[in-house]
Amino acid sequence: MTADSETAPAVLFTGFPGFLGSALLERVLARGDGPVACLVQPKYLDAARERAESIVSRVGGTDDWRGNADSDDWRGNADGGRTDPDGEHAAVHLFTGDITEPGLGLGGALGENGSLATVREVYHLAAVYDLGVDRALAEAVNVRGTEHVLDAAERLGVDRFHYVSTCYVSGRYEGTFTEADLRDHGPFTNHYEATKHRAEVAVRDRMEAGFPATVYRPSIVVGDSRTGETDKFDGPYNLLRLLLAQPRPLAVTFTVPGASRSELNVVPRNFVVDAIAALSEREASVGETYQLCDPDPLRVTAFVETLATAADRRRTVRVPTTKRVARAGCRLLSRAGVSVDPATLDYLDHPTRYRCPRTRRALDDCTGALAVPPFDAYADRLVEFVRDHPDRRDGPMA
Incomplete structure (x- = not known):
């Protein structure tokens, strides 16, 4: 019935x-x-x-x-x-x-x-x-x-x-x-x-x-931009965990050809x-x-610098390398206990720029006129949440 x-x-x-x-x-x-x-x-x-x-x-x-x-x-x-x-x-x-x-x-x-x-x-x-x-x-x-x-x-x-x-x-x-x-x-x-x-x-x-x-x-x-809460640490969190695993005075990150021109949305x-x-x-x-999407996203290099600042890494050195070498480095880091997914590297030189004119017009018509907060306005909350939840999973639900 x-x-x-x-x-x-x-x-x-x-x-x-x-x-x-x-x-x-x-x-x-x-x-x-x-x-x-x-x-x-x-x-x-x-x-x-x-x-x-x-x-x-x-x-x-x-x-x-x-x-x-x-x-x-x-x-x-x-x-x-x-x-x-x-x-x-x-x-x-x-x-x-x-x-x-x-x-x-x-x-x-x-x-x-x-x-x-x-x-x-x-x-x-x-x-x-x-x-x-x-x-x-x-x-x-x-x-x-x-x-x-x-x-x-x-x-x-x-x-x-x-x-x-x-x-x-x-x-x-x-x-x-x-x-x-x-x-x-x-x-x-x-x-x-x-x-x-x-x-x-x-x-x-x-x-x-x-x-x-x-x-x-x-x-x-x-x-969440207000609390930093998330269910898993994947994607950009790989970059953050790499930064947090290093001493405060100096942190080293990868940079690949094209990263300075690419956006991380x-x-x-x-x-x-x-x-x-x-x-x-x-x-x-x-x-x-x-x-x-963010209609005004940071380029990859600026994104990493923003994360480093939020993580209180006083100086960040970007090491130019190929993705092949960087993937090998990720595997070595994972064996050393720093989980960095090599698949993330493909998004450091991603060639696509995402824009959302139709969505922005529609959201402007909604009560409250929703807008994406700039990444540097909440990056510190993401960092704090990662620090407070070191055992959070990084795998998908499947």
Whole structure:
């Protein structure tokens, strides 16, 4: 039977309890767009339950979250949901499943009388965010997974579909890349970029056929600009950890040919979440693509200097080298206990410049007129968070 209309999910999330997904879920609940169903891999179920409790508590409830079906069975199914014993309506429903499976591994929950039949809006954030991801895994999650979520959304007949892509669908495009660009791109640096490109093409193809989707493309996402909080230390954090591992009077970093001309485009998590929350409320955003990047980013050399200043490294020496030699150096550093991912080096001479004229106009029309804070205004908070959390992971959820 179909779940009661007052308790049944109206929104479906993938990518929970991930870094962006958790923060965005909180915003969606806070504005009253729930109840929300979250598709969770079984191995992350305990983390999802803990995070759901915390989120619901902050947005004004105490017990209004739950798993579907019996208390020992967290898999959504056609039997639908139940209300809590005290009669409170659940704000978050946890469904175990997997986007790499057709039907998302949800069985009858997507059917006409299933417990997700009431879903009208989908936020698809699940992906493998890893520069060194294996090709087979990237294909399964980023490409086929997105196609499966699209199929499920069409089967449900949703009114809105929000897809989180990445600026790096550009590949190594030489020039300025805006929201209007996609089909023309440079060669891809890795399987992450290539599969995210193919996934966005799949979304855009359905948009052209009338599917009500919106695409959001963050650049490199770092921690919260107010607190520095992040779930993992990857990307630019490799540079920061290299700096922090060295004595204060003098720090040595790599520089590769082209770094002085290349930009490193980063945005804090709170800006990305605020922007998606604001844009997703606008009916005019259906059919649009928004690039969530810094319109005035630092060049790589200035970025490293800003990090060094925030880390209180009094002098930084950049050693010119080739990427081949630098990769060998990264492997040696990792063996010495300083984790530096060689895949990060490809972004020190990245030729693409990201700009976002359409997004800036749209955000100017939103309440509060959102803007990206300059990196030097919050770099010290990122450094402080890294220092306070030395054991934070650097691997992806996959």
